[in-house]
Structures are given as structure tokens and as C-alpha cells.
Amino acid sequence: MHPAYSVILFTTASGTGYGLLVWLGVLSAIGTLPASRWFGFTGLALSLGLITVGLLASTFHLGHPERAWRAFSQWRSSWLSREGVAAVATYVPAGLFGIGWVFLERTDGVFALFGLIAAALALVTVYCTGMIYASLRTIRQWHQPLVPWVYIALALATGAMLMLALIHVFGMESTWFSYVTAALIALALLLKQRYWATIDNEKKTWTIGDATGLGKHGQVRMLDPPHTQANYVMREMGYAVARNHAEKLRRLVRLVAFLVPGALCLITVVPMEFLAAPAAVLAVLTAGVGVAVERWLFFAEAEHVSMLYYGRPAA
Amino acid sequence: MTCLPTHTERKLGLVIDLDTCVGCHGCATSCKEWNTGGYSAPLSDTDPYGADPDGAWLNRIHGYEVGDGTESRTVHFPRSCLHCETPDCVTVCPTGASFKRAEDGIVLVDPDLCIGCKLCSWACPYGAREYDPSHGVMKKCTLCVDRIYNEHLAPEDRTPACVRACPTGARHFGDLGDPNSKVSQLVAERGGFDLLGAFGYKPVNKYLPPRSRRDARTVGADTDTAPQKQKIAAPTTAIENLFSWVDRALSR
Numbered sequence: 365m366h367p368a369y370s371v372i373l374f375t376t377a378s379g380t381g382y383g384l385l386v387w388l389g390v391l392s393a394i395g396t397l398p399a400s401r402w403f404g405f406t407g408l409a410l411s412l413g414l415i416t417v418g419l420l421a422s423t424f425h426l427g428h429p430e431r432a433w434r435a436f437s438q439w440r441s442s443w444l445s446r447e448g449v450a451a452v453a454t455y456v457p458a459g460l461f462g463i464g465w466v467f468l469e470r471t472d473g474v475f476a477l478f479g480l481i482a483a484a485l486a487l488v489t490v491y492c493t494g495m496i497y498a499s500l501r502t503i504r505q506w507h508q509p510l511v512p513w514v515y516i517a518l519a520l521a522t523g524a525m526l527m528l529a530l531i532h533v534f535g536m537e538s539t540w541f542s543y544v545t546a547a548l549i550a551l552a553l554l555l556k557q558r559y560w561a562t563i564d565n566e567k568k569t570w571t572i573g574d575a576t577g578l579g580k581h582g583q584v585r586m587l588d589p590p591h592t593q594a595n596y597v598m599r600e601m602g603y604a605v606a607r608n609h610a611e612k613l614r615r616l617v618r619l620v621a622f623l624v625p626g627a628l629c630l631i632t633v634v635p636m637e638f639l640a641a642p643a644a645v646l647a648v649l650t651a652g653v654g655v656a657v658e659r660w661l662f663f664a665e666a667e668h669v670s671m672l673y674y675g676r677p678a679a
Numbered sequence: 680m681t682c683l684p685t686h687t688e689r690k691l692g693l694v695i696d697l698d699t700c701v702g703c704h705g706c707a708t709s710c711k712e713w714n715t716g717g718y719s720a721p722l723s724d725t726d727p728y729g730a731d732p733d734g735a736w737l738n739r740i741h742g743y744e745v746g747d748g749t750e751s752r753t754v755h756f757p758r759s760c761l762h763c764e765t766p767d768c769v770t771v772c773p774t775g776a777s778f779k780r781a782e783d784g785i786v787l788v789d790p791d792l793c794i795g796c797k798l799c800s801w802a803c804p805y806g807a808r809e810y811d812p813s814h815g816v817m818k819k820c821t822l823c824v825d826r827i828y829n830e831h832l833a834p835e836d837r838t839p840a841c842v843r844a845c846p847t848g849a850r851h852f853g854d855l856g857d858p859n860s861k862v863s864q865l866v867a868e869r870g871g872f873d874l875l876g877a878f879g880y881k882p883v884n885k886y887l888p889p890r891s892r893r894d895a896r897t898v899g900a901d902t903d904t905a906p907q908k909q910k911i912a913a914p915t916t917a918i919e920n921l922f923s924w925v926d927r928a929l930s931r
Contacts, residue, residue, distance in 0.1 A: 427795020
């Protein structure tokens with residue numbers, strides 16, 4: 365599948381933003397975070413800023429971005445529509461949570477509840493994002509039960525890294541949250557490894573013989589393509605750049621999205637205060653690059669059934 | 680609304696005969712000609728006469744080679760939207776632009792509602808939906824909805840443009856929901872099949888398989904139990920090839 369660059373930017377940026385929103389909501393509800401105005405403002409501005417940038421970016425790949433509002437209408441059947449509805453709905457409790465934190469310096473009582481509702485809706489949104497891919501039967505590598513959980517685990521892990529960076533930049537510390545972050549990175553890596561193992565070990569489902577219905581007459585090979593130049597379907601579904609280097613890119617993802625940021629998060633617990641903030645910030649930046657590569661690979665490794673008509677033997 | 684109708688009164692669709700299709704691309708050309716001026720028009724092209732032509736087509740004709748050796752054959756294979764009964768291309772649409780008509784089962788895209796997110800093309804295993812970059816919307820086979828009910832056209836023209844154009848009569852149009860219709864009987868008689876039936880979208884369009892080779896008896900004669908014919912040594916020269924061909928042609 366051809367990676368839509370705006371979609372990669374969207375899922376990476378808003379995934380981190382939603383992850384941060386979850387932690388802001390949960391940690392302030394349990395009273396770990398200060399109700400200070402500036403801390404709340406910075407955290408929520410970062411979180412909602414990343415979400416908004418991502419949502420706007422996601423409209424760039426549309427043929428008619430000005431009609432994007434219509435995408436809120438079909439939530440009964442479409443995961444894309446559900447994602448849109450959940451994304452916009454998240455702003456409401458997040459906004460109320462922000463009013464309490466920034467203007468009234470309160471994160472308790474009803475404001476804690478708003479924070480928790482925003483956190484829950486953020487998770488629902490990321491789940492919908494994952495389900496857009498996981499619901500497509502046409503792409504075996506996407507039609508996997510693990511897909512939405514990998515999206516959620518990565519959002520929680522990258523969001524926790526950003527939360528940790530904020531904590532240290534504001535001169536606070538939270539050893540237990542460093543461990544939570546590292547554990548989430550490990551969990552996300554574990555899920556991703558399971559995902560890769562699943563798609564590698566599964567047999568391909570469909571053959572060119574099934575697609576054409578001619579398999580019972582013998583081996584089917586493409587003789588003449590319908591046209592001399594590549595068409596939309598071949599460019600969109602037939603994109604295979606990087607698939608041959610998948611193993612190398614997976615190693616890169618393991619390193620840049622998981623191992624390096626994980627190690628950097630653990631540096632924040634060593635008793636050298638001056639290292640903590642830079643290490644946590646660097647962890648977020650490294651993981652951002654790593655997750656973008658992971659998303660790109662997610663597209664590049666996806667094989668679409670329609671390519672069987674264009675001569676692929678199996679998918 | 681992108682929820683599918685629970686039942687359609689009719690199941691209009693095409694039956695495509697892979698035995699008689701000669702791969703002339705006449706149906707695709709006729710489709711393009713009609714649909715560039717029809718529903719959701721135009722069907723744009725970029726650089727159509729240049730080195731890198733590109734454009735949206737609703738019907739594409741593939742050519743496959745099937746089988747090996749003397750049993751091999753060429754099969755011309757037109758491919759377009761199959762107007763499935765339970766397709767995900769409709770349900771994934773976030774805007775309601777994609778829909779399946781309850782009255783006749785035709786799957787359409789409303790070009791005024793489509794945002795061009797391309798998700799429907801991702802959901803189609805048949806590669807039947809194409810994005811038109813000039814208009815920013817998805818294009819697909821309409822089953823010539825603007826011809827088949829068009830009372831301004833002569834009755835014989837109220838059929839999809841591809842069916843009207845086919846010079847070998849390899850394309851048939853009708854109600855596949857009615858077991859007594861001509862198309863349904865043709866499917867029953869010839870063993871018509873679904874593309875990727877196990878995928879579960881329940882395509883309405885059916886394909887008729889290529890018939891057995893007419894010289895299958897002669898070709899198989901060496902090995903099977905048919906009465907032993909005189910063996911002819913493999914021809915090596917052009918003239919022997921010619922005679923060998925005449926021999927095969929005569930024994931049909």
C-alpha cells in the first residue's frame with residue numbers, strides 16, 4: 365500500500381497527543397500532577413496542539429478537504445467516520461478539563477472527571493484509528509486483531525514519554541512514572557514483535573487463480589496488462605518500495621522507536637538531575653522518528669488482494 | 680447512508696463470458712466514451728496521447744495465460760465493479776457518498792458528497808474503484824444507470840455501454856436476482872462463477888468459464904483411454920507444422 369505521508373504524520377502526531385492527554389487526565393485525577401496553571405497550560409497545549417496538527421494533516425490527502433465535515437455522518441458503519449466523531453468529541457471534556465486547570469487551577473472533583481472522560485475518549489479515538497486498518501479484509505497484514513492494540517500501546521508509550529519530558533522540564537521528578545514509561549515501551553515492542561511474527565508466519569490467503577476463478581484450469585499467469593502505464597490501483601495498492609528492506613527497517617524501528625527511547629527514559633532515574641530533562645526530551649524526539657518509520661513500514665508491508673489481477677501470484 | 684440495504688428488489692448485473700471474449704477492449708472504450716459524458720462526468724485523462732498517459736477507467740481488460748503446454752490457453756478477462764451484495768466499499772465510506780440502491784442493487788458514488796479519502800478503493804478486493812485526481816473523487820462502474828432507464832434512448836440502447844459495444848456477445852446484462860431471467864439461466868447452464876466467492880462480498884456479476892479446448896480429445900489422445908490414434912512424430916519444419924495444423928483443424 366502506498367503510504368499517505370499526511371496519514372503517517374497524523375497518526376504519529378495525534379497518537380502522541382492522545383497518549384499525553386490520557387496521562388494528563390489520569391495522573392491529575394490521582395493527584396500526582398501539580399494543579400499549577402503553567403504546567404496545565406503547557407501540557408494541554410502540547411497535547412491538543414499535536415492532536416490538531418495531526419487532524420488537519422489528515423485532511424491534506426483528501427480530494428476535497430473542504431467537504432471533510434461530511435465524514436462525521438456515517439458513524440453507524442464506518443470506522444473512519446467513528447474516528448472523526450471521537451476525535452472531535454474528545455475536545456469537549458478536554459476543553460472543560462483545561463478551563464479548570466488553567467483558569468481555576470483546579471484538577472479535582474468535577475474537573476478530574478472531565479480529565480478522565482477526555483482520557484477515555486482519547487483511547488477510543490486511537491482504537492478507531494487502528495480499526496480503520498484492521499477492518500479491511502483486503503489487506504492481510506492489516507486485518508489482524510493486534511493492529512488496534514499496537515496503535516493504542518504506541519500512543520500510550522509515546523504519550524508517557526512526552527509526559528515524562530514535561531515532568532522533568534518543569535523541574536519535578538517521578539521515578540515510578542519513568543518505570544511506567546519504560547514498561548509501556550517494552551509492552552509496545554512486545555506487541556509489535558508479536559504482530560510481525562503473525563504476519564510472517566501466516567500463509568497467504570488468496571492466489572491469482574482464486575482472483576480470476578481460472579485456477580481450476582491450471583496455473584494462471586498474467587500475459588497482457590490492461591494498459592501500458594501504471595494506473596491508480598497499481599500505484600496505490602501495488603506500492604512495494606521498502607518491502608525488500610523490511611527486515612532492516614524493522615531493526616531500525618526496534619532501535620529508534622523502542623530501545624533507544626526506553627534506555628533514555630531509564631536515564632531519568634539515575635541521580636544526576638541535569639541529565640533527566642534532556643534525556644526525556646531526546647526520548648520523545650527519537651521515538652517520534654521511530655514511530656513514523658514504523659507507520660511507513662506498516663503501509664509498505666501491506667499487500668492488497670487487488671494486485672492479484674495485476675500478476676502477483678498470491679496475497 | 681452507507682449501511683447496506685437488507686434486501687434489493689432486483690440484482691442488476693453483468694454476466695461476462697470468458698470463452699467468447701476476444702480481448703478487443705471495445706467494451707472499455709465504449710464505457711469510457713459513454714461515462715465521460717454521463718453520471719459523475721467527466722472521466723478525466725492526463726497526457727492521453729503522450730508518453731505517460733493516465734486516467735480513470737471503469738472497466739479494464741486483462742489477459743492471462745492459463746495452464747501449461749498443449750493445454751495452455753489465453754483468457755481475456757474484463758474486470759469492473761461487480762455490484763456486490765455485501766461490499767465493504769460502501770460501509771467504510773465516512774460521508775455517505777457510496778451507496779447501494781435498494782431498488783436494483785447498483786453500487787454508486789455520489790460525486791457531490793465524496794471527499795476523495797480513497798478508503799473505498801482500499802476495501803475493494805477487485806480493484807474496481809479508481810480515484811480521479813482531476814476531480815478529487817472516486818469513480819466506478821455505474822452499470823450505466825443513466826442508460827438503462829433512459830427513455831430518450833431507443834429500447835435496444837437501454838443497456839450498459841459495454842454490453843452494447845461487445846462485438847462477440849461476451850457481455851450480458853440483466854436481473855441476476857430473478858432465477859428465470861436470461862442471465863440467470865445462462866449462469867446456471869454454463870456454470871457461471873463468482874470472483875473470490877470465499878471473500879464474502881457476494882458479487883452480483885458472474886463470469887462464465889472458458890469451454891474446454893475443441894481439440895482436447897486429440898491432444899489428450901496419447902495418454903487417456905480414447906481409441907489409440909496413429910502417432911505422428913513431432914513436426915520439425917515449417918511445412919510439417921503447417922500439415923500438423925491442418926491435421927488438427929480437420930480432426931475438430
